[in-house]
Amino acid sequence: MMALRQLAPFVIDAFGLNRFAILYLWTGVAGFFLSWLAGIPFTIGASAPICGLIGAILYYGKSRGGFYGEAIYRQAMGWVVGLVLFGLFLPGINNWAHGGGIVSGLLLAFLTGYRERKAETAIQRILGTGSIMITAAVLLWALIQTVYHLTVS
Numbered sequence: 001m002m003a004l005r006q007l008a009p010f011v012i013d014a015f016g017l018n019r020f021a022i023l024y025l026w027t028g029v030a031g032f033f034l035s036w037l038a039g040i041p042f043t044i045g046a047s048a049p050i051c052g053l054i055g056a057i058l059y060y061g062k063s064r065g066g067f068y069g070e071a072i073y074r075q076a077m078g079w080v081v082g083l084v085l086f087g088l089f090l091p092g093i094n095n096w097a098h099g100g101g102i103v104s105g106l107l108l109a110f111l112t113g114y115r116e117r118k119a120e121t122a123i124q125r126i127l128g129t130g131s132i133m134i135t136a137a138v139l140l141w142a143l144i145q146t147v148y149h150l151t152v153s
Contacts, residue, residue: 004046007053014060016120018128019112025131027052027104034100043094048101054079055105060114 012020031048054076061073080102087095112124 001046003050004053007050007057011053011056014116015056015109015112015114016124016128018120018125019114021128021131021135022112022124023052023056023105023108024049025135026108027055027101030104031097031100035094035096038096040094040096043097045094047094048097051083051098051101052105052108054083055102055107056109057105058102059106059109063110063114064116 008020008024011023015023028046028049031051032043035043035048057076058073058080061069061071061076063069064072083098087093087098112118
C-alpha cells in the first residue's frame with residue numbers, strides 16, 4: 001500500500017485518472033495471467049499492478065527525456081532493481097507477476113500515451129470508466145461471497 005501511495009499520485013498526474021485506471025487494472029491482469037502461464041496457480045497481492053505503474057513510469061521518464069525525464073527514469077529503475085533483489089532473495093515472491101506487470105505497464109503506457117504528449121481520447125475515457133466499474137464489481141462480488149460463506153458456515 002505504501003508503494004501505491006507513492007506511485008499512484010505521480011501516475012495519475014502524468015497520465016490522467018482514466019489511463020491510470022486502465023494501467024492499474026490491466027497490468028494486474030497481465031501480470032497474474034503471465035504468472036498463471038508460468039505454472040503458479042495461486043497468488044495474492046497487488047504487486048503486478050504496482051509493477052505496472054513502475055513500467056509506465058519507466059516509459060514516461062525515457063520518453064519524456066531531458067533532465068527531468070532521466071531523473072524519473074533513474075528513480076523508477078531503482079524500484080526495478082529493488083524488486084529484482086527482493087524477488088531473488090526472499091522465498092515466495094511471484095517474480096512472474098512482477099515481470100508481467102512491468103512489461104505490460106511499459107506497453108500500455110506506450111499505447112495510451114501521457115498528458116504531455118497526447119490528450120486523453122474518448123475510448124480511453126470509456127475504457128478507464130469500464131476498468132473502474134469492473135474493479136468495483138469484482139470487489140462487490142468478493143464481499144458478497146465472503147458474507148455468504150460466513151453466514152452459511
